[in-house]
Amino acid sequence: MTSVNRKDNATDLTVLGIETSCDETAAAVVRGPGDRKILSSTILSQIDEHTEFGGVVPEIAARAHIEILDRVVAEAMRQADCTFDDIDAIAATAGPGLIGGVIVGFMTAKAIAMAAGKPLVGVNHLEGHALTARLTDDLDFPFLLLLVSGGHSQFLLVRGVGDYERLGTTIDDAIGEAFDKTAKLLGLPYPGGPQVEKMAAKGDVTRFRLPRPLLDRPGLDMSFAGLKTALRTQAKKLEPVDDQTVADLCAAFQRAVSDVLAARTTAALDLFRQRHPEAEPVIVVAGGVAANQEIRRNLLAAAEAAGARFVAPPMGLCTDNAAMIAWAGIERLRLGPVDDMALPPRPRWPLDAANAGVLGAGKKGAKV
Numbered sequence: 001m002t003s004v005n006r007k008d009n010a011t012d013l014t015v016l017g018i019e020t021s022c023d024e025t026a027a028a029v030v031r032g033p034g035d036r037k038i039l040s041s042t043i044l045s046q047i048d049e050h051t052e053f054g055g056v057v058p059e060i061a062a063r064a065h066i067e068i069l070d071r072v073v074a075e076a077m078r079q080a081d082c083t084f085d086d087i088d089a090i091a092a093t094a095g096p097g098l099i100g101g102v103i104v105g106f107m108t109a110k111a112i113a114m115a116a117g118k119p120l121v122g123v124n125h126l127e128g129h130a131l132t133a134r135l136t137d138d139l140d141f142p143f144l145l146l147l148v149s150g151g152h153s154q155f156l157l158v159r160g161v162g163d164y165e166r167l168g169t170t171i172d173d174a175i176g177e178a179f180d181k182t183a184k185l186l187g188l189p190y191p192g193g194p195q196v197e198k199m200a201a202k203g204d205v206t207r208f209r210l211p212r213p214l215l216d217r218p219g220l221d222m223s224f225a226g227l228k229t230a231l232r233t234q235a236k237k238l239e240p241v242d243d244q245t246v247a248d249l250c251a252a253f254q255r256a257v258s259d260v261l262a263a264r265t266t267a268a269l270d271l272f273r274q275r276h277p278e279a280e281p282v283i284v285v286a287g288g289v290a291a292n293q294e295i296r297r298n299l300l301a302a303a304e305a306a307g308a309r310f311v312a313p314p315m316g317l318c319t320d321n322a323a324m325i326a327w328a329g330i331e332r333l334r335l336g337p338v339d340d341m342a343l344p345p346r347p348r349w350p351l352d353a354a355n356a357g358v359l360g361a362g363k364k365g366a367k368v
Contacts, residue, residue: 013088013333014039016112017326018073020065020105021097021125022150023047023056024319027073029080029087030326033334036135040079041316041323042072051190055180062100069108076322084116089338091329094122095346096151102345110341121329122343126351128324129286130158132313135327139311142279144272146265146299147351149287150176150193155220155268156351157275158284161331166352167268168220175257175289178224182253185232186246196250197292203244203251208234210256212263220264220271227256258298265299269306281308290318 012034019026028041046064050056077083092109095102106122113120129147133139141163145156153170173181176193183192188199210230213223231253235241241249269281283303289295290312303310317324332338 013330014082014086015089015091015121015326015329015333016073016076016082016087017123017322017324017329018069018090018092018105018109019125019128019320019322019325020069020101021093021095022101022320023050023061023064024321025065025068025072025105026320026322026325027069027076028322028326029076029082030135030323030330032135032327032330038135038323039082040076041321042076042079043321044068044072047191054184054190056098058098058100061098062104065101065104069104073108073112084112084118087116087118089113089119089121089329089333090116091121091123091325091332093125093128093325094343095125095349097125097347099345099347102347106345114341119333119338120341121332121338123325123328123332124349124351125320125325126152126349127162127164128328130156130164130284130351131161131328131331132286132317132324133284133311134331135324136313136317137311139282139284140280142272142276143282143284143311144268146261146268146283146285146290147287148175148261148285148289148295150174150180150289152287153222153224153289154351155264157272161335164352166350167271168222168264170222170224171214172223172225173228175222175224175261176287178228178257179289181228182231182250185228186235186241186249188246193289193292196254197294199247199250200254200294201251203247203249205248205251205255207248208252210234210252212256212260215260215263220268222260222264224257224260227253254292254294258295261295262298262302265302266306269303269308281306282311283308284311286313286318288319291315 023046026043029039090113142159153174155168157165180192188195
């Protein structure tokens with residue numbers, strides 16, 4: 001069991017973060033909780049390596065992480081003007097994600113921690129997204145989180161660090177996955193989500209009427225596979241589709257997704273008020289899909305109509321990055337001692353599991 005030297009819970013910590021859960025190789029140095037300052041953030045994307053395949057190839061991603069992670073870490077340390085003597089701990093994504101990439105980043109972090117004599121924090125990647133708003137905004141617990149990414153679409157009640165309750169999720173495709181599949185269906189290049197948004201800006205949103213799945217049912221669960229199928233049916237009827245038709249289909253698809261999220265957000269805020277009538281109602285949106293401007297606007301409008309505060313991190317902190325991992329490490333370290341080297345990398349790691357940061361194979365009661 002190791003601990004960080006600090007006078008009390010308010011003492012600032014400087015943490016190196018590493019993120020390799022998918023196709024971004026990232027490292028960052030963050031100081032907090034008082035300063036809440038990103039000293040450096042370095043990200044190298046693998047888009048070029050995966051473009052010809054129309055999606056992320058796990059084996060290629062893992063090899064790319066191996067080839068460049070050392071340089072990315074060195075650059076983050078250089079930009080932060082830090083040595084390892086200045087670093088209080090190492091935080092790295094331990095899951096969920098593509099297991100090859102997770103292994104590369106987490107084992108590298110373990111090696112650095114052992115060599116430098118620093119504590120290691122294994123961070124749940126989704127917790128990194130969940131806590132980013134506390135890095136960028138003055139935000140207290142509890143709050144409502146909408147996590148929207150390539151692999152996850154969830155409403156979560158965030159009561160504290162490691163204390164999450166899933167209120168609703170997608171029953172099939174995640175939103176980011178649905179965007180990517182729609183792009184591929186329409187012949188748009190990879191990565192698909194930004195391409196759909198780009199084409200939608202040129203489209204007539206009224207030309208096609210696509211369904212809003214599950215909105216006739218109670219609860220906060222969502223579904224996007226049927227929406228994608230409806231779009232495919234419309235495209236098949238008009239083959240070969242011209243550029244304007246592609247743009248119109250993208251606009252209709254994006255609007256349908258935005259409407260579903262806005263409606264579910266309104267219902268989620270009602271539930272939040274029932275659970276925490278004493279708390280300020282806050283909806284935080286995080287994850288790569290949160291970079292979509294129409295979705296942001298619709299969620300902001302839904303929050304304002306419900307009299308709630310809307311928080312969305314800057315664009316660069318919505319997609320995968322290591323600053324969020326370093327910050328989650330700081331939040332975890334403030335809880336107390338850590339028992340770290342026994343934590344295995346995990347391809348799956350539900351955020352709403354009992355205490356998302358408790359080690360699966362460590363000393364009983366140890367915290368990350």
